[in-house]
Amino acid sequence: MTTQTRSNASLEGVASAGRALTLLSAFRRGDDAVTLAELTARTGLVKTTIMRLAISLEEHGYLTRIPDGSYRLGAELFRLGSVYQQSFxxxxxxxxxxxxxxxxxxxxxxxxxxxxxxxxxxxxxxxxxxxxxxxxxxxxxxxxxxxxxxxxxxxxxxxxxxxxxxxxxxxxxxxxxxxxxxxxxxxxxxxxxxxxxxxxxxxxxxxxxxxxxxxxxxxxxxxxxxxxxxxxxxxxxx
Structure with a gap:
């Protein structure tokens, strides 16, 4: 792999992480489940990008997809919040x-x-x-x-x-x-x-x-x- 290729891959990884964090930050106080359309409106990301990111976030417990196709925050965020509270x-x-x-x-x-x-x-x-x-x-x-x-x-x-x-x-x-x-x-x-x-x-x-x-x-x-x-x-x- 050339230096330029590695650099491009690194930049793409940073961009993907940024989009994932943007998606998680779109959830607001009082939300239960949020539809794909609403997440698109809140983040400015296209639906296909959100769905791709959601798959990875689901695998790691940060999001949960419910039967009607909407999303809610996953239990891993609660665990991290508890760790944060204990250390803060x-x-x-x-x-x-x-x-x-x-x-x-x-x-x-x-x-x-x-x-x-x-x-x-x-x-x-x-x-x-x-x-x-x-x-x-x-x-x-x-x-x-x-x-x-x-x-x-x-x-x-x-x-x-x-x-x-x-x-x-x-x-x-x-x-x-x-x-x-x-x-x-x-x-x-x-x-x-x-x-x-x-x-x-x-x-x-x-x-x-x-x-x-x-x-x-x-x-x-x-x-x-x-x-x-x-x-x-x-x-x-x-």
Missing amino acids: RVESYVMPALERLVVATSESASFYVRSGEHRLCLYRVDSPHRLRLHVRQGDMLPMDNSAIAQVLRIFGAVPLPPEAATTAVPLYTGGERDPHVAGMATPVFGPGESFAGALCLTGPVTRLTRDAAGAAGPMLLQVAADLTRSLGGVLPTG
Whole structure:
């Protein structure tokens, strides 16, 4: 085999791998099975190319073809996702983000996820002020009407409800759970557009006023966007 032939074969292999990854990336949050026609529309690849790639991907467990001719993601991707989750320390990305917020705002910063009808404080960095809300990592709080719970409820829904596209973030509430406490929150996303959790600032209502929240809002949004990118996520487009 000549050097030119080997080079051409290598380039073709790279192109084929790229097309295979394009095909896998065409699957979206909320998809069950996707038709060949829809995959063609999403990827720009011709049907014969998709069918050829699908055969190889099926053999390796990345795709499954169902009887009606449509496709769904295969179990091998779930296995790889589990390996990724086990090797990926979310804490190493979230904690620096929280510390950055506390330095910038002097209010307590936390990262919450939803657990059934409760919101769970996964990570937290306290305000340097002596007057602050005493919530600890691992605390479970109700899914009330606080800014944090609203973000978890709206952006954690699958599929995203229409109100997600019209909800201005960060959300701010004062005195919803405790008359002395105010909070503001915005969503953080993981791989693709998967919801990761709520990034928030909390403080006494006498200090974290609506005006103070307005001043801190751009910083909270910037840190949330940076954290989303660090987690391999993208902000929803619709």
